[in-house]
Structures are given as structure tokens and as C-alpha cells.
Amino acid sequence: MDNAEKKKIETPTPKSKFEDSPVFNFINNLSPIEAVRSTSTVQTFNSLSFTSPPPVFTSPHASFHRESRFFRCHNSVERSKALESLHGSVSKGEVGASGEVDLNKEATLEQEDETSCELPLILKSDSQASGHVDSPGTGDIVTEMLLDPSGNAPQGLDNASSSSSEDVSVGLRKILDAQEENDTPGADAAELLVFRSPNDSEAFGCLVDKISSSERRFCAGVKLTKQHDITKDVPANANEPLAVVPNQSVLSLHRGSMRRRCLDFEVLGKRKKDIADDHQQTVGDNKAESSSKCVVPGIGLHLNAIAMASRGIKINTIHEDSASLEIQKNFPGSVTPVQSQDIMPETLDQAESEPGGGLAVEEETPKPLVFEELNQDSLQKKKRKVEEPGEGESCKRCNCKKSKCLKLYCECFAAGVYCIEPCSCVDCFNRPIHEDTVLATRKQIESRNPLAFAPKVIRNSDSIMETTDDASKTPASARHKRGCNCKKSNCLKKYCECFQSGVGCSINCRCEGCKNAFGKKDGYLLAIMGSKQEEDLSKIQQKPDLSKDVEQNPSSDQPSTPLPPYRHMVVHQPFLSKNRLPPTQFFLGAGSSSFRKPDGDLTHARNEKKPLETVTEEDKTEVMPEILSNTPITTIKAISPNSKRVSPPHIGSSESGSILGKRTNGRKLILRSIPSFPSLNPNQ
DNA sequence: GAGTTTGAAACT
């Protein structure tokens, strides 16, 4: 059935024969839904087919898809099993099998050819889909599904599923074949499909699903070996990284996550095996291995990586703002997963691709696509430069003596990354070799505290800038999840987690004598109080639709509106959804710097942004963030004349719990995540 | 680099 159909489809059949051919039957079988599917598919292809990875397009999409995909991976052991089984079947298919396999293989090969070039993984898949008109429709569907599981894919699948489940398996086989075939891009693609998600997921991770994000981080395992292989394959000469650079860069952009050194608990299957192999080979020289990992500057998937990345970025951005410089220095940055994405991929790729790889701070951020600029030599030098002195900074390293790096005391472990060579830990168990142990320990810890591995800092987009221009410059939106408990440091040293994260203290803090430069607890409280009052007033004065207000806010919002900075970021990263979540990233990236920017800049940014985004989107984003954010804005009065946006919820009560608002809290979260996704497509 | 301080994490 499938074969016949596929062949028919592939080979241009005279229309006259259609009636007789299976194709005809196939067509007949097509339901109205099918038509819809094709339509959607077409759209997808069109957009995707445009090889040049429009940052805008890719990132949103990618992140979007990845997220869902990742979840799958994560949630289901089945998946790994399925993959394994499929994997196993691959060989079988090659040997024996049906035409399907052959076809698939061919397709795969073609894909490789096409994709092996410079196209980002995403594009690879895309190209596959779009490029192969003749390829089995099912295959396309599968691809589509994989690429965008959350998006249109499901529909396509449904339709496809009607044809048969085999199709799906075929599609998977394709991927697997590619992978098998090896380190080549194809393999990469396979991995990408699976692993890219973590990255992006992080991006989304923000407020909506912290927990999940934390897990994702952990899951975002990366097989360095593979990566290296990829690198080699791309250029004819492996020894000449230079040639590779461009390609890698491109690739890296889209699959930065892969390169991260992370704990991968999810997919233990093949990758795990590989890792184990690697380790066995280098058991004695764990260091060597780790070093390789270490090479990756941003390695740490998680907070660490982010922080590092953000640092680089920040430094650049920060310089602009002299005032903020000091603080910036002290604060590596924020910890937002999202941000990492932008930065990390490149950094990682570069670093990895290059033997000496270090962290090219300057290049990474600002100009993601400019790989050519990076001269390998210079790059290496830079990296080394950065690495050496900053090693401590660029890479998280622990110094654990007794915890075996299996407790949250260990920064690496807490960040969800494996310890690497540079770590000075003793009896470290936080190594890929002990993956099982690590996993078990992690679970144990999570059982105690589900949020143990969640980001410590929650950044809300909206509130970000709510602070006024004020000196306090408190990143209103960003707050430490649990708050600090400082007694003697006055929240002015890195002992204080709030301070360390570059965020102000909040109600959650139990600190004494808080003088947090990013925002005092008192200020926070006052802000809340003030906001509440304002809100009340506003409510009284304007009882119109809340929804209306919310929507209006974005556009009409006062300078006080936090959005601006946020939007500003958006420009670079066109995710609508990100707007909210990303705030974090934004926040971080610009991190502290962002909020420090002069109002003028902010305003400007706002203005610029507005045009870019649809009002709707903003509205959505706007509303949500507010709700979510506890943001205490120090100068609420000045800020929110309208007081529309002013967080009604916050006002709810002086206490954090109440602040969020009973009703709003849970509900808001949901709204946020859901609406944003759909919106993305339309914009694109 | 060693020693001290600090506060989070872990334990009771």
C-alpha cells in the first residue's frame, strides 16, 4: 500500500492513469481534512523552504517545536525505547527490506547531501520536506511532525496516520538512517530533532514552566563526540577548522543545545552508550574528555552556561552603560535560560569546533551570523584569553570536597551540568560515567524539592523595567525564587543569592539589613503597597474592561511600562512568546544592563518595537507578565499613571502569595504559555 | 594559597 502510493506520488503519473492507480484511491480516501493538511503543509514548506534561516523565523519556530518535542522525549520512556528499536531496525531495513526502506534511504542520502552543507539542522529537515517533492508524502508528514510537533504537524499526522502508522516509522527510520550513516549531518539531524529542544525549551522555560525547564536542562545532554564528528565531516579536511567555521556557525545557531555539556537523563539509549564508550576509552583520562567538554565555554547548559554567556554579552552591552558597569562586573548575569540560547549556540559551537576553543565573548552575542569574521587563530586566541583568566567565570567549576558533587552544594550539579576537568572537586560523581548515580540523586533531591533544579531567579518581562529611571534600578520583575536569608552581608555580596543573580530582594527574602543594590526588600514591599493603592484607585476610576485595559497598555503604555526593554530584546529575538518569557533572557542578556539603560533608550526601544510586534501579541504578553511578576516597582507612582497595567494582582496583598493574586496566578501562567504559541505562526 | 566568613543545603 504505502509503497505503491508513495511511488505513485513520487513519479509523475499521467493524469489519465490516476483513476486506475492506487493514487487515485489514495486521493479518494483523502478527507477534507487532508486538503487542509496539505494546505498547511504547503505553508510550512514555503516558509521553511527559504533556506536562509531567518533568525526570526527559525528561532520562534524552533523553540516552539523543540519545546513540545522535548517534552515528548522527556516524558516518555517510550520514546527512547522507540528510538532504540527503530535504531535497531535501521540495520535490518538496510539489509532487507522493503522498498520503503530503500526509498527512505535514498531520501536520507539526498537529505544528507542537501543538508550536509551549511544548512542548519532545522533547515535540513525543512529542505528535506520542501525539497523532495517526490519523496513520500508520508515522509514529509513525518518530517513535518518532527519538526513541528506542536504546530501544524499534528494535523498532518492525523491525516497521515490514516494512511498508516508505518509511515511514521518510516520517517523515523529516515532520520535514524541518517544518524547511522553517521556522524554526518544526517546523524546530526537525528540528534537535533531530539536534542534541540532543550535549548529552545529553555527559552520558553521562563515563567510558565520553570519546573519543566529545569528538567529540560538536565536532559539536554550532548554528545561531544558526535559533534566533533560533525565538525569533521563538514569540511573536507578535518584539520582545518577554518573552513568549517562558517558552516558550523550556522549549524550551531540552530542547535546550540546539542553541544552543551549537560546531564542527559532522558535519552540514555544510544547517546548514553556513546558517552560510556567515550569514557571507557578515556576512562583514565577523564580529564581529556572533560577538557574537551570544557573547551566548550558555555558548556553548562543551565544557569551556568547562561550566566556565562550572559556575561559575555553583558559585558559588551554593559559597556555602553558605564554606570552599570560596576554592577555588571560583579554579576555575571542573570540566569535566564532563554537568553542562553541566543548566545550559547554560537559560543558553544565555536568553542567546540575549535580545539583550543574557549569562549569568544565578543563575537557571539552581537552578530550571531558573522562567522567569517572569526578568524580561527584570532578566535582561539581570544578564547584562550578568555578562558584562562576567566575560566572560573566562563565555566562553572566546583571545588567540592565532600559532597561528591551530588548535592546542591555543588554548583555544577545544581546547574544540571557535569563537572569538567577544570573542576577541583574530589571524588566527583557528577560525571557522565556515573550518570545513573547522578540521575538517581537528582531524583531524590527533586522528590524533596521539586523546584530544586529550577531556576533560582524568576524574571518577569513586564516588570523588568518598571523601575523607573530611579537609582535603585531594581529589576523589578526579576526575583529570587526563594529569596535570600542573609544576616551579615546586607545582601551586598555574592553570598546573597539575590545579589548574585542581579536581582532585588523581595518579600520572599528573610534578609536582615537588606541593602541590595538591585532592589531592597523594603523597596519591594513599598512598591507593592504603592502599586496596590494605585491599582485600587485605578479600579475605582476605571472600571472598564480589564481586558481592554490590558490590551491598551502595551500600546498606550507609559514609559513606565516595562515592555520597552523587553521589546527591545525582541527585536533580536522575534519570539512573541519570548517576549514574556524571554524577559528573562532579555533581562539577563541585557541583563542587568537592560534595566539600567537610560530611559530614553528604553523608550526608544519601545517605540521601535511596537511596530514590529502586533498589538495583539503585545497585549498578550503584557497582560501576562504583569500578573506573573511580583514586580515591585519602586517608583510606581511615577511609572504608572494609567495604573491600568499596574498589577492588580500584586496589589492584592502585601505578601508574595497574595501578590500574585489568587485568581490570576495559576490562570495567568496558563494563558501565557498557550496564547503565545499560536500567535507565533501568524506573525511569521 | 590559606584561612575566614557567609549563607544555602541538608539534616534532625
Added chain:
DNA sequence: CAGTTTCAAACTC
């Protein structure tokens, strides 16, 4: 939940 201990980072010298 509170008190205590353990731990490693941050800090100081």
C-alpha cells in the same frame, strides 16, 4: 517548622 550541622562559595589577607 525551627534549630543545627554540613558544605562550598565568596571573601580577606
